[in-house]
Amino acid sequence: SQTIHQWPATLVQPVGSPLSLECTVEGTSNPNLYWYRQAAGRGLQLLFYSVGIGQISSEVPQNLSASRPQDRQFILSSKKLLLSDSGFYLCAWEEDRGLYGYTFGSGTRLTVV
Amino acid sequence: GQQLNQSPQSMFIQEGEDVSMNCTSSSIFNTWLWYKQDPGEGPVLLIALYKAGELTSNGRLTAQFGITRKDSFLNISASIPSDVGIYFCAGRAAGNKLTFGGGTRVLVKP
Numbered sequence: 001s002q003t004i005h006q007w008p009a010t011l012v013q014p015v016g017s018p019l020s021l022e023c024t025v026e027g028t029s030n031p032n033l034y035w036y037r038q039a040a041g042r043g044l045q046l047l048f049y050s051v052g053i054g055q056i057s058s059e060v061p062q063n064l065s066a067s068r069p070q071d072r073q074f075i076l077s078s079k080k081l082l083l084s085d086s087g088f089y090l091c092a093w094e095e096d097r098g099l100y101g102y103t104f105g106s107g108t109r110l111t112v113v
Numbered sequence: 114g115q116q117l118n119q120s121p122q123s124m125f126i127q128e129g130e131d132v133s134m135n136c137t138s139s140s141i142f143n144t145w146l147w148y149k150q151d152p153g154e155g156p157v158l159l160i161a162l163y164k165a166g167e168l169t170s171n172g173r174l175t176a177q178f179g180i181t182r183k184d185s186f187l188n189i190s191a192s193i194p195s196d197v198g199i200y201f202c203a204g205r206a207a208g209n210k211l212t213f214g215g216g217t218r219v220l221v222k223p
Contacts, residue, residue, distance in 0.1 A: 006155075034210075041199075041218065042215075042216070043201070043213060043214070043215040043216050044156075044201065044213045044216075046210070049210060090155050090156075092155075098205070098208070098210075100161065101144075101146040101148070101158045101161055101203065101211065102158075102203075102211060103158070104148075104155030104156050104157070105155050106154055106155050107153070107154065107155050109153070
C-alpha cells in the first residue's frame with residue numbers, strides 16, 4: 001500500500017535561517033506531488049507541484065523553493081526564513097493519472113521566531 | 114481561475130444534530146471530493162463523487178454531486194463530538210489540479 005512520510009512534525013527556526021522540509025512517498029511510481037501551506041484555522045494554499053523528477057511548478061511567488069531530486073521525494077526549502085513563513089506545511093501525492101483525490105501527509109508545524 | 118465558495122465558514126454543532134455544508138463553483142467540475150482535517154493533522158479523504166447527481170454515504174456522512182456539476186453538499190447526521198474539525202470540499206475539472214474550498218470549521222456548542 002502507498003504511504004506518505006513528512007518530517008519533521010514541528011520546527012522552530014529563527015528569522016534568516018535556512019529551511020528544508022522533506023516528503024517521501026512509498027508504494028507508487030511517478031506520483032504527482034504537492035506542497036501546501038495553511039495559516040492557523042485557514043484554508044489550503046498551494047505552493048508548488050511536481051509531475052516528475054526535476055519538474056517544479058510554482059503557484060505563488062515567495063521566499064520558498066521546491067525540488068524533486070528523486071521520483072518519490074519532494075523537498076521544500078528556503079535560504080532565509082521570514083516571520084511570515086510560519087504556518088502548517090502539508091505535502092500531498094496522487095497517482096499520475098489524477099483520477100482520485102490527494103493523500104496528505106501529517107504536516108509540519110513551522111514557527112519562525 | 115476556478116474558485117470554490119464553501120459555506121458556512123464555521124458552524125456550531127450540538128450532539129445529535131444533523132448539519133450541512135456546501136460548495137459552489139464558478140465552473141463545471143468532473144469530480145467532487147470532501148475531506149476532514151483534525152487539529153494538527155493533514156486532511157483525510159471522506160467521500161469522492163464522480164457523476165452528476167451521485168449521492169454517496171460513508172457512515173453518518175452523505176455527499177451529493179450537484180446536477181449542474183457546479184456544486185456539492187455534505188451532510189453529517191446525528192453529529193458527535195469527534196465530528197469537530199475543518200471540512201474541505203475540492204473539485205477537479207478534466208486534467209486539472211484539485212481546487213479546494215476555504216473550509217468549514219465545525220465546533221461544539223458550549
